Amino acid sequence: MARGGEPTLITSVQRALRLLEAVSEQPSGTTAKHLSRRTGIALPTTYHLLRTLVHEGYLEKLDDGAFIIGEQVAGLHSAAQGQGLRSRVRSVMTQLRDELNAAVYLAHYRDGEVVVTDIVDSPRMPRVDTWADFKQAAHATAIGKCLLSGLSRAERADHFDRYPPADLTPRTITRIRDLIESPEHPVVADTEEYSLGTACLAAPVLGADSPMTLAISFPARKLAAASFEAPLRVAAGEISRKLAVAGEFPTAG
Structure with missing residues (x-):
């Protein structure tokens, strides 16, 4: 200085x-x-x-x-646009975390895999312990179920052929038919199916080229006492509108 x-x-x-x-x-x-x-x-x-x-x-x-x-400047411009969109989306996630006191996740279904692309948490509400890879546990997480709901029945069947559902907790649903034919919901829930003591809710984010979801996790005991669905859907809708204006969400290499 x-x-x-x-x-x-x-x-x-x-x-x-x-x-x-x-x-x-x-x-x-x-x-x-x-x-x-x-x-x-x-x-x-x-x-x-x-x-x-x-x-x-x-x-x-x-x-x-x-x-x-030159072309390098064009590359910087493209990167700046993508980073700007990421920053705006992350701001929505941060506001949701603070409003609900819950860890917040953004995830995609890309190339046949569940990919969590961003997490916003805090010391008071840390992210869920990913003791089982989300790629192999889509059947047991609200994130995975929401992403899979954006696929066709044939695509869901293919996913479960590659990743057969396994019992992760006593509450995990593993019946293939139920998972493939489960009806769509505006908000998908996982109540201690992935981790005992933890609940998760996920809502679809529209406007991306592949299924995308915004999700939250929190202690399961809070699920009945608090209304998380409306703020989650509002935040997912806000991100959807940002995508509609800016285009496809940038992904890492």
Whole structure:
């Protein structure tokens, strides 16, 4: 840190960013001389920075000598949009956690597997102990049941062919026919089927290319005494609307 509490800034980085901004303002591209005049950066320094930015893919130099934005910037823009959507969705999850005092989960059914992509919990309400892999325990979790409800009966049957239901607790439902033909519900429940003492509720999130769900877990004793369904459905609907505006939810590699 510099004196007076001000941050130490790297001048060359500042200049490079100013050049990127100046190039972005010219849809047809622009020359080094124009950029030098536009930014107030000395021409030799401008050339040096432009060569570096071209080498790294953040700018592209055309045959006529003009510079335009490069593919690396497009990649950053796409990543920023995805991260922005993740941040907005996570904000909804955090609000739901605080409102219900419950751990909150976001999950997808992707490439034939249950994948939990985000969890928001707290020391007061920690996430459920995943002693059994969610991929193999879809039959016993509200998350899995909700995701599977978004599939066809044939797809559900295929899932259970690959992951035969097993008893995880005395309350686990393992009858294949019941699992495949279970009717759809706006909110799916798991009452101590995955873990004794823990209940889970899940609601579908619409707008994704594959089944997606928002879920909460909490002590099973609270299920009868508290109304969790309405806030959960409201939060799932809010995430659905964000997806409708922004597009498909970004997924890791």
